[in-house]
Amino acid sequence: MVALLLVSMTIINTCGASASTNPKFPAIVIFGDSTVDPGNNNYIDTIFKGNIAPYGINFPGHVPTGKFSDGKLVTDFVASSLGIKDVVQPFLDPNLTNDDLRTGVSFASTNSGYDDLTTLLSNVITVSRQVEMFRSYIEKLKGIVGDEEPTTSLLRLWW
Known part of the structure; x- marks a missing residue:
């Protein structure tokens, strides 16, 4: 079970990475x-x-990060290739x-699944909890950029 959502906001200068980059997403x-x-x-x-x-042996710094990987995740490579950021941080x-919040985060949790019952014994973050x-x-993003167009565009894309 893997779900990846690329979110494009309409006002890049407000929510985008930096003024020197102009990522599509x-x-x-x-x-x-x-x-x-x-x-x-x-x-x-x-x-x-x-x-x-x-875990983390091939990650910058060679330290375990919590990723179930010895280096970067596919989502890190996607974010990097789109010019968004080098690594996607955990929301928690x-x-x-x-800037981390403006450029996106991950809600993913190891051992989660579509069925919330899957996580009863493991006490991980269910998909419904990720939502x-x-x-x-x-709400945090609104606190950073205000109730401007980027957050309403984000909500429209999600719902």
């Missing part, structure tokens, strides 16, 4: 499981975490910057 938003989880599980009470070796990371987190993300 200024933000990327990810929903899914371990194949796209950048480390959200590090911030929840579950045994399913990728923050131990050998308490150190997210405004709730997305709503919280929209």
Whole structure:
């Protein structure tokens, strides 16, 4: 189960990466499981975490990041090739910057699935909870850019 949503907002200068770049898609938003989880599980009470070796051995800094990968995820490569950012951060990371939020985040959680019952024993983030987190993300984004066109465009694309 992997879901990837590229979100294009209409006012690139307000929400885009930097003034020197002009990406076609200024933000990327990810929903899914371990194949796209950048480390959200590090911030929840579950045994399913990728923050131990050998994970991260080929990642910059050679440290485990919470990704179930030895390096970057496919979503990191997509975000980078679109000129959005080098890596997509987990939404639950308490150190997210405004720019991280403007350029998108991942809500993915290892061991999640379409059926919320799948996650009962593992205590990970269900897909329906990822959608709730997305709503919280929209509110945070509004706090950064205001109730301007970019957030309403984002909502129109989602709903």
